[in-house]
Amino acid sequence: MLKSVPFWLRVLIGFVLGTAVGLGFGEAALPFVTPIGDIFIRLIRLLVVPLVFFTIAASIARLGDTASGGKALKLGGMTLGWFVITSVLAVGLGFAIGGWLQPGQGLSGLPLADVKPRDIPSVSEVLTGIVPANIFQSFAEAKVLSIVFVALLIGAGLSALGDKASDLRRLVDQASQLMFTLTRWVIWLTPFGVFGLIAAVVASYGLESLRPLLGFIGAVYLACLIHVFVVYPLLLKAHGLRVSGFFKGVFEAQQTAFFTCSSIGTLPVSLNAAINRLKLDPAYAGFALPLGANMKMDGCGAIYPAISAIFVANYFGIELTTAHYVTIALASVLGSLATAGVPGVATVMLTLTLAAANLPLEGIALLAAIDRIIDMVRTATNVTGQILVPTLVARENGLISAESELVKPPVSQASTS
Numbered sequence: 001m002l003k004s005v006p007f008w009l010r011v012l013i014g015f016v017l018g019t020a021v022g023l024g025f026g027e028a029a030l031p032f033v034t035p036i037g038d039i040f041i042r043l044i045r046l047l048v049v050p051l052v053f054f055t056i057a058a059s060i061a062r063l064g065d066t067a068s069g070g071k072a073l074k075l076g077g078m079t080l081g082w083f084v085i086t087s088v089l090a091v092g093l094g095f096a097i098g099g100w101l102q103p104g105q106g107l108s109g110l111p112l113a114d115v116k117p118r119d120i121p122s123v124s125e126v127l128t129g130i131v132p133a134n135i136f137q138s139f140a141e142a143k144v145l146s147i148v149f150v151a152l153l154i155g156a157g158l159s160a161l162g163d164k165a166s167d168l169r170r171l172v173d174q175a176s177q178l179m180f181t182l183t184r185w186v187i188w189l190t191p192f193g194v195f196g197l198i199a200a201v202v203a204s205y206g207l208e209s210l211r212p213l214l215g216f217i218g219a220v221y222l223a224c225l226i227h228v229f230v231v232y233p234l235l236l237k238a239h240g241l242r243v244s245g246f247f248k249g250v251f252e253a254q255q256t257a258f259f260t261c262s263s264i265g266t267l268p269v270s271l272n273a274a275i276n277r278l279k280l281d282p283a284y285a286g287f288a289l290p291l292g293a294n295m296k297m298d299g300c301g302a303i304y305p306a307i308s309a310i311f312v313a314n315y316f317g318i319e320l321t322t323a324h325y326v327t328i329a330l331a332s333v334l335g336s337l338a339t340a341g342v343p344g345v346a347t348v349m350l351t352l353t354l355a356a357a358n359l360p361l362e363g364i365a366l367l368a369a370i371d372r373i374i375d376m377v378r379t380a381t382n383v384t385g386q387i388l389v390p391t392l393v394a395r396e397n398g399l400i401s402a403e404s405e406l407v408k409p410p411v412s413q414a415s416t417s
Contacts, residue, residue, distance in 0.1 A: 022202025040193025060155025
């Protein structure tokens with residue numbers, strides 16, 4: 001019976017029921033609904049480490065067979081280039097929406113949440129942290145960038161050995177397929193996870209606590225929605241790709257990201273969308289998606305810091321200058337790359353941006369209370385961009401299957417041609 005109901009409708013039912021339970025029972029519902037959402041999050045995170053490792057190792061081994069080293073470097077450079085381009089567009093949009101709506105004006109006396117300061121690692125610390133001193137510790141602590149590094153080495157070694165490692169290559173490839181099967185099983189549980197997660201959020205926050213900051217919440221949501229549904233479609237159309245085909249393919253990943261608030265946690269679903277729905281080349285997608293999950297943060301690393309800086313400046317009566325805007329833009333675009341893989345990237349990015357622009361860091365405590373509400377749309381924006389960039393690069397390099405909904409003509413046209 002459940003299979004006959006469209007996936008999106010099942011998720012919507014879970015969302016509505018969760019909202020109703022959260023509003024109806026309040027905090028009394030937390031002991032019952034919180035474990036449901038937590039178990040769903042744990043199942044997704046359970047898949048991340050083995051999926052990233054086996055997918056990248058198998059992908060690099062295949063890339064070594066089908067592409068020269070120069071082609072692989074070209075794909076990596078183009079991917080990073082589009083990361084930067086779309087981040088710049090996101091920061092500009094954040095400034096535009098924040099400048100128009102001016103969140104924070106007229107507010108005073110907001111409570112400061114208890115926020116522990118985060119240490120922002122230097123670029124050198126991030127780079128050296130990618131290379132693990134202990135492989136097993138990196139796997140145990142789910143340090144994704146370190147796992148990516150090890151998987152790249154393993155994949156390159158398998159490619160160099162060729163037929164000498166044919167059995168091991170086949171085993172790695174089969175393990176990658178196994179992880180995709182397990183991912184599909186967990187995706188099926190999404191409506192139940194959504195019920196538990198949204199019920200816990202509504203029960204914890206209620207509606208009264210959100211009213212003073214509705215302007216800020218609205219600004220972030222508006223900017224993220226415009227970025228996803230206006231900017232991204234324009235880039236897709238510029239590459240001759242079908243917008244409807246893209247959003248149909250990434251819808252499950254967007255839903256998962258929205259309710260789990262985790263780009264890394266959504267990675268199994270994102271890989272499934274890119275490879276099985278959008279039909280991107282598995283070898284390239286298996287490399288680009290994990291990289292994007294760590295370094296591509298249009299929501300957390302670009303739009304959110306830009307609007308937050310305007311909010312903080314308005315709240316504390318500080319007039320932003322051109323120098324402020326330039327500093328915030330540079331900190332947002334470059335900081336998201338430099339802090340790749342750092343836990344709590346949104347808070348880290350906001351700290352980095354406010355500090356760079358010499359704005360009061362107390363603004364972080366003002367926004368902490370509503371972070372979960374904002375994180376939902378931030379993460380959905382992140383994940384959409386993490387799939388979009390590989391799609392654009394794949395298009396530019398002929399790495400999209402002719403069977404993909406991105407390039408196939410609509411059925412009505414195909415049937416009359």
